Amino acid sequence: MNTRLKKWLIPSTIIGAAALTIAAGNPTEKYFEIAKNMDIFATLFKEVNTYYVDEVSPNKLMKTGIDAMLNSLDPYTNYIPEDEIEDYRTMTTGQYGGIGAIIGKRNNKTLVLMPYENFPAQKAGLRIGDEILEIDGVDAAKKNSNDVSKLLKGQAGTAVKLKVKRFGQKETMNIEITRQRIKIDNVPYYGMVNDEVGYLHLTDFTSDASKEVRKAVTELKEKGAKKIVFDLRDNPGGLLNEAVNIANLFVPKDKLVVSTKGKMTDWNKNYTALNPPLDVDIPVAILTSGRSASASEIVAGVMQDYDRGVLVGQRTFGKGLVQATRPLSYNSQLKITTAKYYIPSGRCIQAIDYSHKNEDGAASRIADSLRVAFKTSNGRVVYDGGGVTPDVDVERPNTAPITISLLNKGLLFDYATEYAAAHQSIVSAKKFKVSDAEYEHFMKWLSGKEYDYITKVETDLNDLTANAKKEKYYDDIKEQIDQLKKRVSHNKELDLVKNKEEIKEYLEQEIVSRYYYEKGVKEASFDNDVDLQAALKVLQSPTEYQNILKGKK
Structure with missing residues (x-):
């Protein structure tokens, strides 16, 4: 077949679909523009693959070009190659073949973050905080979260073998889990x-x-x-x-x-x-x-x-x-x-x-x-x-910098894992509270652990110092800046006390998750959920509720 004819075959199939979208203008000119640019693109792609100084992957190069083209339109118009179809299907249907657990990386460890209730991971005994060392003999430490997810997913009915390390146990565990079709609830x-x-x-x-x-x-x-x-x-x-x-x-x-x-x-x-x-x-x-x-x-x-x-x-x-x-x-x-x-x-x-x-x-x-x-x-x-x-x-409300640091460093997560290892059970999720004595224990547990952070005020002062030096005002205001820095310089121990109630909220939710999973976390958050409390206030006042709907608020 003539090479030129081959090049025209691809545009013609696209034109067949594109013709439906032409709303105005001369259709013949539109067809020509499409065919012309497709021809340019095809010849350019061929030349780059042939003559570029280093080896290039045709698939990756094409994917990059397509993604850039579509991204110029909006973030929601995307190309989905064959090897990503399964992930897209999972997103739209909520179904996939796997073990039924959220797995993530924390401090370079592959950890179980949340097993779904009544699915294979939970039934096999996996707990929040368990470290996955190997997946079917593959070292999980050398894999990122996406790679780990792909290793755990597979055809329903097939088995996956995990080597797991649990806090407080010296010996590792070998757990075999049979994958099943996982349907993620829309209403958890x-x-x-x-x-x-x-x-x-x-x-x-x-x-x-x-x-x-x-x-x-x-x-x-x-x-x-x-x-x-x-x-x-x-x-x-x-x-x-x-x-x-x-x-x-x-x-x-x-x-x-x-x-x-x-x-x-x-x-x-x-x-x-x-x-x-x-x-x-x-x-x-x-x-x-x-x-x-x-x-x-x-x-x-x-x-x-x-x-x-x-x-x-x-x-x-x-x-x-x-x-x-x-x-x-x-x-x-x-x-x-x-x-x-x-x-x-x-x-x-x-x-x-x-x-x-x-x-x-x-x-x-x-x-x-x-x-x-x-x-x-x-x-x-x-x-x-x-x-x-x-x-x-x-x-x-804004979350305090110290709380964000404790969350990002995984320290609240780690403490909850240790707490669960030492306590076989707790009261219901709605009733569970971290006592002042337990919080004191938590503060002592943090001693020597790295969770430094910088506050927004400290960042602004650093910016002020840099700008003052740049504009040659620093010598005039150095004394005032130094005094401000001393006054706002954070003290981790004092911040732990000052933000005690907020940190306790997050700690309670982490601990509750070890016993009551996702549903428990939700119930533990009710008392401190400002949106929910505002909704309850409206619902508990029929007059206010009706006035809002009638535009009388």
Whole structure:
């Protein structure tokens, strides 16, 4: 076959798909531009592979080029090669073949961070804090977290052999675990906060998310819940149809949930509530955060637009873009942004404008002054272009530098592991507290351990000193700077006392996790969760709840 003809075959198949996306202009000119640039790219790729001074990997070079090209559009349009399809499938379905545990690196050790309850890792006896030395004879210390994950995953029904070291035991253990199909729950926890308020935490929108939410709400009502806290914080989103079905649980049938609009007009669609709702009357407080995105913003926005619930927390991320997957050659796929979504009030909550980038290629957030006003069913004013703004804004407290250091160094984790080795059981997660005597023991345990840190004030003083020297003011203010440094210089022992309550909160959650896993951590956090406490305050005052929904707050 003629070489020139071969080069034209690839563009022609792309044109066949691309022709559908041409909205304006001369189609012939568009076809020519595509074919021309594909020809240039193919010849350039060939020349680089042939003549570049060092050996290059065609696969890596092509992947780099594709990634750079797609990244110039937005962060959500991605090329998925065949060897990454399984990871993508796990992300969208929540399913994979493995042992059912979160494994991570801490201080160059491969540790079990959280086994999922009732899955192979937990059933085989793996505990939080166990160090994995070998996986099927492969030294885990020489592998990064991604490599370790790949070694542990595999076909359901196959076995993986681990060599494990447990704190307090001299001998290592050999554990064989049979992999199974792991389905990660979208709702890892639901339960009663008090006698009349139920709580559920939705972390993803993979398949069956709506069924899990329905089940959680139904069982909470059976336990006596007359009000619901629906936690969507840090939820990155997922499947659009699951968002529609979840919103449908709380809003009447036939109500518009979301609309999608893009360049392919045939794909523009209105998604309505298709089923009878589960409950359109029960008071609901929805928790949101700056990392609540996409599908979680649809649900939160729908509840706000129909005045169906009160949003509590922080403004959401602002991802109003819809992606679809398209099949490519050799079992690879393209995940591509195809539309923007619009919630019932008519607003799109996309916060970053990728279509108008700065000269340096960076995209910027839509300015608050450019956000357009819309109205909810009750006439409350809401805005587009920057995420969903909560009805009750809650400021999260800053975590002290010493607490961050203790977390990052893994010292709270290590202490909890030692605590669990010395205590066979503890009281329930909700009741467990670290006593003052235990905290004193923890402070002594920290003696000699490295967890130094620098505070923001110290950083600012260092910057001030550097700028003063640069601008030749230092000699004039040196005495004042030295006095300030002495006054703000941190003392680790004093900081341990000053931030005692905050550190105890994190320590309690770490210890509880050793006995009650992920669900216990959630229950242990209730008393100190500022968003949850704000939601409870609203729910426990019917007048305030209704005033917010009516715009009278």
